[in-house]
Amino acid sequence: MEYRTFGRLDWRPSALGFGAMRLPTVSERRNGISTHQMTDIDEPRAIELIRAAIEGGINYVDTARPYHGGQSEVAVGKALLDGYRERVKLATKLSLSPRWIQAAEDLDPFLDGQLERLQTDHIDFYLLHGLSRSRWEQFQGMGIFDWAERTIADGRIRHLGFSFHDEVALFEEIVDAYDWTFCQILLNYMDVEFQAGVRGLEYAATRGLAISIMEPLRGGQLARTPPPSVGAIWTEAGDQRTPADRSFQWLWNRPEVSIVLSGMSSMDQLEENLASADRSSIGSLSDADLAVYNRARDAFMALNPIPCTDCKYCQPCPQGVDIPLAFSAYNEKTIYGESGRGFTAFMDYLARGTGAERCVACGTCEEACPQQIPIIEWLKRVTSFFGLDSESA
Numbered sequence: 001m002e003y004r005t006f007g008r009l010d011w012r013p014s015a016l017g018f019g020a021m022r023l024p025t026v027s028e029r030r031n032g033i034s035t036h037q038m039t040d041i042d043e044p045r046a047i048e049l050i051r052a053a054i055e056g057g058i059n060y061v062d063t064a065r066p067y068h069g070g071q072s073e074v075a076v077g078k079a080l081l082d083g084y085r086e087r088v089k090l091a092t093k094l095s096l097s098p099r100w101i102q103a104a105e106d107l108d109p110f111l112d113g114q115l116e117r118l119q120t121d122h123i124d125f126y127l128l129h130g131l132s133r134s135r136w137e138q139f140q141g142m143g144i145f146d147w148a149e150r151t152i153a154d155g156r157i158r159h160l161g162f163s164f165h166d167e168v169a170l171f172e173e174i175v176d177a178y179d180w181t182f183c184q185i186l187l188n189y190m191d192v193e194f195q196a197g198v199r200g201l202e203y204a205a206t207r208g209l210a211i212s213i214m215e216p217l218r219g220g221q222l223a224r225t226p227p228p229s230v231g232a233i234w235t236e237a238g239d240q241r242t243p244a245d246r247s248f249q250w251l252w253n254r255p256e257v258s259i260v261l262s263g264m265s266s267m268d269q270l271e272e273n274l275a276s277a278d279r280s281s282i283g284s285l286s287d288a289d290l291a292v293y294n295r296a297r298d299a300f301m302a303l304n305p306i307p308c309t310d311c312k313y314c315q316p317c318p319q320g321v322d323i324p325l326a327f328s329a330y331n332e333k334t335i336y337g338e339s340g341r342g343f344t345a346f347m348d349y350l351a352r353g354t355g356a357e358r359c360v361a362c363g364t365c366e367e368a369c370p371q372q373i374p375i376i377e378w379l380k381r382v383t384s385f386f387g388l389d390s391e392s393a
């Protein structure tokens with residue numbers, strides 16, 4: 001395992017961190033896509049996986065209250081028994097939701113519940129979860145920094161950071177608003193100008209923040225066999241790495257990146273990603289290598305996929321539309337086409353079961369979407385693409 005630096009802290013994080021948002025579940029995952037809303041975590045497998053990750057050198061585990069309906073924190077807590085807790089830094093998040101937090105007095109019980117589920121007396125890295133303009137204002141309205149400093153003083157949390165899903169200008173404003181230890185941003189070689197993006201990465205690093213990366217594989221999309229027009233670019237460049245490996249190496253190449261979190265859901269994935277981390281180093285990619293990534297990005301973007309990462313923050317839809325599934329079906333069919341990977345018909349079937357045509361444009365989903373996808377407009381296009389508008393008319 002390669003170990004890197006973590007902002008101003010005298011601590012070396014493993015290049016690869018374990019994201020506990022997509023743990024193995026008992027019931028079969030629909031369309032092969034894991035979901036952090038499934039609560040039936042296969043605990044023996046999840047515990048085995050997390051412990052194997054730690055044995056493989058991973059020293060950072062990231063979870064959050066909403067993952068797997070609260071069961072991720074429970075599973076992580078169990079995995080870290082028997083001496084494993086002392087071998088890792090543990091990160092979880094302060095997640096604003098009216099279900100749990102409506103005012104400042106809800107903060108202590110929320111954190112105490114997390115400590116109980118995680119079976120620990122402290123959180124090493126505590127994040128204000130998924131900051132957008134409105135969440136940032138809500139947190140400030142609660143006097144969050146006074147609370148955090150009291151909580152650091154009483155030892156329940158060690159360091160404060162934030163994760164981010166909004167535009168880069170807000171990101172810079174937030175970076176400058178407090179003496180943060182770290183932040184977590186979405187970044188991969190496709191999404192270089194999305195949300196914080198590369199500009200935000202560089203900005204936070206110059207301010208001394210450690211940066212952990214979420215969605216390095218775009219929720220798994222970049223680990224799949226690329227569509228033919230993109231695959232041809234890698235082949236022509238003589239690149240024989242696996243899709244996941246080339247995605248990770250692009251991030252580890254950057255000096256600003258402290259940890260790349262991946263939500264691994266099987267032992268095979270863990271082993272592949274550990275091996276990938278072993279090969280990593282800052283500056284491993286040449287300008288020529290980076291130019292190939294740029295060409296691959298352009299080719300992929302030319303296919304015009306919807307930038308949905310299956311986070312499911314848009315769910316549940318009041319009309320029962322399975323938005324992530326509709327978008328996944330659309331993306332698969334648009335990218336891979338009729339001669340794609342043999343399940344175009346299957347994707348058609350799924351699209352028919354998503355209820356995309358039931359959208360009444362209420363906008364609840366667009367308010368919740370961390371990627372700011374114009375969902376209503378896309379649902380219209382998906383409905384029409386799959387011919388569902390004519391059926392429902």
Ligand SMILES: NC(=O)c1ccc[n+]([C@@H]2O[C@H](COP(=O)([O-])OP(=O)(O)OC[C@H]3O[C@@H](n4cnc5c(N)ncnc54)[C@H](OP(=O)(O)O)[C@@H]3O)[C@@H](O)[C@H]2O)c1
Binds near residue numbers: 265
């Ligand atoms: N703070 C926030 O707002 C926020 C938001 C998102 C994520 N996060 C954190 O960041 C972590 C990382 O994000 P992510 O889970 O989206 O990471 P990711 O690495 O982009 O996606 C993980 C998915 O990629 C697939 N995968 C991983 N390794 C693979 C391999 N070697 N070969 C093939 N497929 C592979 C798996 O999909 P399958 O399960 O389908 O096989 C896995 O579930 C999360 O787990 C969570 O802890 C935080």
